[in-house]
Amino acid sequence: MIVDDEEAILLAIDTTLQMAGFNNIITCQDSRRVMDILSGQAIDVMLLDLNMPYIDGERLLDTVTREIPDVPIIIVTGAMDVETAVRCIKSGAFDYIVKPVEEDRLITAINRAISFQELKRENLALKQHILADTLEKPEAFRDIITNNKKMLLIFQYIESIARTSQPVLIRGETGVGKELIANTLHTLSGLKGNFIAVNVAGLDDNVFSDTLFGHVRGAFTGAERVRSGLIEQAAGGTLFMDEIGDLNHASQVKLLRLLQEGEYLPLGQDEPKQTNARIVAATNQNLAELQKAGKFRKDLNYRLRTHRIYIPPLRERLDDIPLLADHFLDEAAHSLKKKKPTPPKELFTLLKNYAFPGNIRELKSMIFDAVSRHKSGILSLEVFRFHIGPEHTSENPSCGEQNADDASPVIFSGKRLPTIKEATELVVAEAMKRADGNQSVAAKMLGISQQALSKRLKKRGQNSG
Structure with missing residues (x-):
């Protein structure tokens, strides 16, 4: 939800967000209507101007944080006033952005706020699952043969994170069924797109890029027609990448961009393409140890492990x-x-x-x-x-x-x-x-x-x- 009294700013921010892949955007030019709108519509993030007629942004910030405390509010204002910024943060604002708004800064702030919301929902759902000690959709796990208590807790966790859009990292030894877990996660997600699996072990950077991102005609010798990559085939669904610990450094950089910006470049193309596929990765290696050895990027490790699942070996x-x-x-x-x-x-x-x-x-x-x-x-x-x-x-x-x-x-x-x-x-x-x-x-x-x-x-x- 964007709240600003200037129509031109509402239109500019709305357009920027839609081009970045955000949807279900509500704009409000009259601050007096905000609470009525919120009473009938749940929102994930609010962008709020401070200097507005009728009800100014600071008063509205106090009201919203008091009555709907779960909504993260990002202040977007033309006044670069340190005292005001500090006061807003103390009153519960999630972030503070100064106009004119930098597109990257705005999108980063919104993505952080959405991630924060999803983690809060996940924690709540996980607590409810553990307290209930039951599964909402046990039929989704019918292909996983187990009666083990550790596995039941993992199933409860999977149900609690299934509908978030954040990356998931599945760890476990060879042969424990990591792809089966990933497929179950996709089934529970409700995503309409396909489940696409790829083993990235041993792929050099060119093969990795071509396999995942595809290429345009003439990108290299023999590229006689456009080829869509697996990320495009997984649109609206899940891309599962196995053996992620074996990915080379050049490919790690490209994967990081995919996770951070939701963007990728087909070989031979200058303009990036957007994706809404959910990323699930798996490894039988310890990424923290690979990170210490300089074989795996620290920032990529943090991005991949927003949600972590460890599958115990059969001996346990x-x-x-x-x-x-x-x-x-x-x-x-x-x-x-x-x-x-x-x-x-x-x-x-x-x-x-x-x-x-x-x-x-x-x-x-x-x-x-x-x-x-x-x-x-x-x-x-x-x-x-x-x-x-x-x-x-x-x-x-x-x-x-x-x-x-x-x-x-x-x-x-x-x-x-x-x-x-x-x-x-x-x-x-x-x-x-x-x-x-x-x-x-x-x-x-x-x-x-x-x-x-x-x-x-x-x-x-x-x-x-």
Whole structure:
């Protein structure tokens, strides 16, 4: 909403904002009508002149901030008076701009105010979601197989930020389902445009620019016709960029401009084009560490992480393994046109004691491989054991062992070294604990046969008796 008694200024600001991509603009030349308009119309930002007849801007500022405190008000005035500016800021003004208005300064101020509003809405929505402990649209998450509490909190957060236009950064290890989360975010956003995904790893700057921004005819040798880029295909929708941590410096500068100004330049074109696509990025790297190493721009990192989602690895979601395994058994059987095999009871114990460096994608591959080899009866464990290998069966850091960075295991923490017999008993007891009492799985962890483990357990039982 623009409030100014001069019609020429109203028209000039209105035109400037529309050309910058803003819409739903309300202009008001009579300050007496402002409160009536606000009573029937919600607004995101107000631009307010100070020197006006009837009700001056300072009085109107006090009234609006008192009655509708959530509306950020940007003062736009011809008077460069420091005392007045300080007084307005103390009264609740969001910003203070002096006429004649610089276009970039005005647009930057409005974008800041809108971002501020969206963050406030997000915080409120997130609090309501957490308090309610429910999902408004659980059907949007039907493709994500989970019953994990951490994932439920992430779903609540996704619902709270889905309708904001700000960038979203999704972090997580390879194979945790970052693109699936991005697609769900797009579904919940209500955006009418398409979901367009691109992996930017390994793209040099020219290929990146051509892929995302397109080119005009004659931009380079072989460019015989206009080609629209992915950002244009994502108009009114979502552009998802995976492996953003691998983006080179030149491309980072162009992406920053896209995020800051909503502008991009197709190759060979002098005039920038505007976009309203929402940007969602993903990485399996720590951007803060890349930033410290000089490999990622600090300003781009801050722009991308307005909203942040971290997807935990599968080893931190052990309760999801039976659900996921059952789902992939169904999927594999259907895909391979086989009857769904019955998994052995030892399977889930074996899988829960594996670190899964490839996460959900790795679990899916293991199950598809096992089903493809399956003939009849109960599903064999051999494919899983071969894939995991004896050296990996107890690598899961969430299963109770010490951190890998520690110098020595727990059994060496006392002043006296344990005897070989004592150490062996401790290791056997720990293996049986992690295997939920399953001797076959525990023996695999220890690198011995089940018969050898059974003898040790019997001997220990006799000794204790």
